[in-house]
Amino acid sequence: MKKTVKAQINWIPIEDGGRKNILPVGMRYCPVIVFEVEQSGETLWSAEIYNTSIEGRISVADVSFLVDNAPQHLLQAGNKFSLYEGQSVVAVGTVA
Secondary structure, three states: OOOOEEEEEEEOOHHHOOOOOOOOOOOEEOOEEEEOOOOOOOOOEEEEEEEEEEEOOEEEEEEEEOOOOOOHHHOOOOOEEEEEEOOEEEEEEEEO
């Protein structure tokens, strides 16, 4: 079963390798997500993210994995993650 959590996301400025624009509230965004906690294997997972509020380069978002068989246990409060577009880290976040 798909689990959805709230997270705070800090978007990296374009001059530091991040995105030029932060996606608007409600727009679906599906980057690769990598957690700081140990992940078993080399499998990369995609997240499904919907910003619910934005202030500056920080957003609060609903975050889930794109597929049901992803490691749902990683969506625990306090876990830190990075969002990737290709090889570039575009944002870092923490599960609320």
